[in-house]
Amino acid sequence: MSAAVVVLIVAGVLVMLPMPRDAAPAGDPVGDRITSADAPGDLSPADRPLRVIGYLPYWEQPEAVADVEANRGWLTTAAPWWYAPTRDGDVVEQHPEYTDTSDRVVERLRDQGMAIMPTIANHRDGEWDFEVVPELLADTTARARHVRALAELAAARDFDGIVVDYELLGADDRDNFTAFVTELADALHADDRRLGVALHAQRSDAGEGEHHRAQDYAAIGAAVDELHLMTYNQHYDGSPPGPIAPLPWVSDVIAYTLRHVPAHKVILGIGLFGYDWGGGPVADDLQLTHADTRIAMTGRTPRFDERSASPYLRYQRSGVDHELWYENARSVAAKLALVERHDLGGAFFWRLGSVPDDIWRTAERTLGDGS
Template identity: 40%
Template sequence: MWETGRHRGRHVQRQRTTRPWPLVLGLVLVLVAVGAIWLPRALAWRPTVIAAVPYWDLERGLVSVAQHGSFLDEVTPWWYGLAPDGSIVSDLPGGADAENTALIRAGGGGMRLVPTVASTNKGVWAPHVVHDILQDTQRMNAHTDALVSLAVSHGFAGLQIDYEDLEAGDRDLFTSFVTILAARMHERDKVLYVTVHPKTTDAGYDARNMAQDYAALGRTADRLVIMAYDWHWQASEPGPIAPASWVEEVVRYTLSQVPADRVVLGLGLYGYDWVGARGEPVVWRQVEDLVARTGATPAWDEASASPHLEYTLDGAVHEVWYEDARSFDIKLALAEKYGLAGVELWRLGDEDPGTWTVIRDRAT
């Protein structure tokens, strides 16, 4: 629009400029509103959620993967062990055909497969096999070749090694092995995760803790998976398997050694049913069945943030400590609080269905 204006005694023609401020202000308000919605979501904690599927409960584990795959990023099939000579073997019954079928089902929802190779032989822990490998450079190189070949030949995204109960004297050799293996895996665009025993100091509780140098392993492995469970275990007196306060201590120590973006918190979805000082593993569904059969009343232990119950069967008093959705949520909140890279669920198969609601609400 044109208007006439006076300037130093002369009439001049000038263009009226529409002031842009209302438009700019409106745009800013829109961006602020969009940011208020989008930014918290963009900055929200989104951990990698990994689920272990053990060979001894394969069908129920695979059913859980199929039902809840939308909440999972990765699956770790747990059925590879070691022969006495250090070669890799599968403990899954049925041979290669059964294994291929199981792998297809495990990754059917688009999840990455990062299988675990454990220091077991025919289902029994065999730490001496790893010890012998570490002591012999030729055997260690052959074992490294076998691991890389397994990952490449099957098209896995990588591997997780779970070499437990090592000797304290194996510490430097184990670090050297992981360093070499990680480099070899990375050359083939594969990831390497290392499972470690939980501890709150470098020395930890025994030799197996000392054998694992968190700081050194965390510099080379893509993820350090902390087994934050079995505070009470199968051969201990009854008690909580993962007291929340202890889990937090483990997390804090781990983060003093390893960056948070390399730490995965292993969370248990199981428990033990003790008679005296001997416990039998149970999952949540089995506990629910016990409650229905015996009329036992679950209780909540505030000190450990864990559920438990007692019942009597055939004259024997049983004490059960286990994990449910409530206790899982408390520990998942710790992973969120410290900004960890992810969580690994040990293990799938008749876990509390509420676990998936917790994951949906807190981690996705």
């Protein structure tokens, strides 16, 4: 979950910009309030059963917007990764120097027929902040201010909803986090807007760490319209090498989730990135087009691990052994097949930008007709 670095050239000057690692319904319907039990096309630009969501990272926003434009007609929702919380409950831009939240960008996305649900994450100025959310949520005054600030932001910009991505909370934060999600859902639903919440993937109530015990799947699933399952990073940059989202693990996560959350609310996460382990304690975080370039430079042919349904390559560079795991069209297709198999509400892609076209064509064939 630590930050990597993006190299940008701004006005002819080389800039090293930190970027994040990929880690990553309360009550009955009242009147015309929106709940996830309503038709799945609520506030969606198209009346179709599946929600197909693309996360747009601020550090690669032009490329991500280009991905949206190239996939017009079947991507339903844009989730720009734009906002962060403060300890007193305000909402600020994650990285103002590099984040373009302008009306021009919003209208460009709307021109593609997409709903807009920007993301608020505990990530600011290129770094994860794992203290701000626990402090904020424990203060009921600050929490109420935060709920109000998010609802007012959505109304002022006429966003279709909000996605919350508060990561690596602790077990002590569980009740406060659930209360916040429920309160925010009520505030957004009162104004006919949606709430999505991204959760770490887990296979049991106990999970595998403190961050899992912060998540009450049943209570959060009851409050939200969309539960975004972060079904990736089973192996991550600081772990031993291995598949990022092995198919049996993803299936186990879905099985656990469906014991607590209605299937139509579950949005399956597809990680569009790779890791190259070798030469250091932390793997290189690779966008998929960069992974393809690195593979081509080795002159070797990747292999496909049938059990995990994941491509990988072992090679040497400068005398150092490397192991690269990533996603390709075949591995993405295997995971997307689970959406139909389990009748899930849809899928989201983390992240848009620098994604090979064959992956998009595979996803469109699987999801684009809404079946």
